[in-house]
Amino acid sequence: MTDTPLESWLCMVRLKGIGALTGNRILEAYGDPASYLDATEADRAARGLPRVAVTAPRGRAAVEDGVAADQRWAEAADCHIITLNDPRYPPPLARIADPPPVLFLRGDAEALLAPQIAIVGARHASENGRRTAEEFAAHLSAAGLTITSGLALGIDTAAHEGALAVNGPTVAVMATGPDRVYPRENRGLAHAIGHCGAIVTEMPVGTPVTRGLFPRRNRLIAALSVGTVVIEAGRNSGALGTAYRAIEADREAMAVPGSIHNPVVKGCHALIRAGARLVESADQVIEEIARAVEDFTPRVPASNNEDNTETGHPASDWTALDPQEIAVLEAMGHDPVAFDTLLRRASLTPDILSSILLKLELSGDIAPCSGGYYMRTSNRAGG
Template sequence: MPKELFPDDVVPVVRDAGSVLDVLRLNLVPGLGPRTYQLLLERFGSPSAILAASVSQLQEVQNVGPKLAMSLITHGTEQAARHELDKTRAAGTNLIVRGTPEYPGALDRIPDPPTVLYCKGTLIETDALAVGVVGSRHCTAYGRQQAFRLAQALARAGITVVSGLARGIDAEAHKGALDAGGRTIAVCATGLNTVYPPEHVELADSIAKQGCLLTESPMDQAPKSGLFPQRNRIISGISLGVVLIEAGRSSGALHTARHAMEQNRDVFAMPGRVDSEASLGCLDLIRDGATLIRGVDDVLSALGPLVKPIQRTPTETVRQPAELTLSDQERTILNLVSAEPTAVDEVIRTANIETSRVLSTLTVLEMKRLVRRLAGGFIVRY
């Protein structure tokens, strides 16, 4: 079984960026966004040093005016942070602070990563194999069906489905992954004490049991319009790529596509009727260079190599998502080939099946650009 990144009852201590309380104090300051936080951290070196700075020192940092500087002094109190910490424990929620090993590596590499993530449920190592599925709240029956089916197929292939818990396409994506017995992550704009929309309370509970709910918002944060576009950068940030299904030209899902492009993530769009308002945003994306997809194979074959290989089982290491589409025999043979040159004769000997089947399978893997033949009877994995 994949290893959980942190146990249920432990709030990790930040080793590099300061204590959890200091990070929480800053996260509770109104108006302090992730980019300004980064500027403050670069200037002062640690959360505790930021909190110890004077109003005049704080205003020396770009984007920090008198109002925000005073807010850092008055709102970032230890009492407020301890009260917030009590709320997380009462709700069975964990904190994942940037700078700890538990923090998702993909998210850490975006330009404006969250300082802290509230997590209800569990993150596991294989959640690095994630794809976002987003779209319109006001979708058609076609959109709902396609989102459900695609999420089902992704989950069955071993991909974690990421979406935003919204009505419409998001909800169908979560439901499809759950129906397939797979993992799904809901990135929320609100705090985890406030499920939004309220009719998704049961869905949120199911997601927490088969994945997790994530947010950067404090526990009691109510829905605010500005939080939803900000939330979308996390959906794309923890995903290898993002699929849009039925996004109109004014759909908030297009924000997720823009974030994905800025973060160097793959952007996919599923086509709809050319005369449907619900599909115009997706059709525009395809026209402008997004990858047209019809199903799960199109997504997995188009995703590039992983930054870091994922150990799915003791005998299976995934280096690129296309490997998830392989048959059992193809996967077995592939895992006998390493990133270092391996003799074909050694693969044949270790596979313990007919030589002809091994050689034909290696040819298939070579055609799929998963292995490469070298001179002298050697083969290497991409």
């Protein structure tokens, strides 16, 4: 038997077969989980609940240990369990068709109530993509938006780090229980996010990594945010699911384009063809959000249109480069290019080209890509 209202919520979401959709049908029928749990099976059936919801409370005893684990987790000062009837529950999330009845949050619960912008993309992102995500996030965070992402490697990590770099709030939405961080490499990042924002999940304590839970996480990222920006995504990237959920939820969906030869941006181009906004700068994202969010005014002025088209930061020139370095950048163009191709275009020997590429990589002007390719990362004037 459950003794408190919170225990009844935790019990309901742990019952076998009770997901977000069924949980919301239960709440519509009974108003609160306690009344549902105390009702007879005949009454549950009479109210039109599906068979799984009619019989699920038979397993109440089996979830008692899990409910106790949830409550122990919430004893920490920075750990919160937020139910759908809690005033701290984010209104944008409550308005979707399948809002999670319970949220498990570590950090600042107020972070969920501020205007959020999601930045998502490829796990195996290029250096250029990661840099774009980090700089977009920093710029948008400085403008007053909370950066939301999924704590995955690649673009997600860069987005969180970009917000933290300017001491801005960021929200990480996880597919696991609140006591588990995935991937393990991001444990330190998760700790930092807990201090400067929030980590949130709908999954109870102890829930392990399961592939099928990531689409559920993605719907939360899209629903919490006023808009979703996709930076690098292949045709089958999970980031596309987040963007399409944003469109379904009547949120803004935006994508950063890239080279037509780069497979990691094929998903971005597909999104643009499907109606997502093409954005080349953080300021363009702010323009879209300003139209969608009532009374939103950026804390910093939008930068000049002649600035860097990827980040809004001032463009640099080529005065610091020698003629051979300039020649290599011009030969490289703006698409990933192979070493042998550069040899032919720049008419250099392999040892000289290797030396120039190393200097340009150290200066941040180029980055190596998979397959032995290189790609420009900056918008130097004159290029």
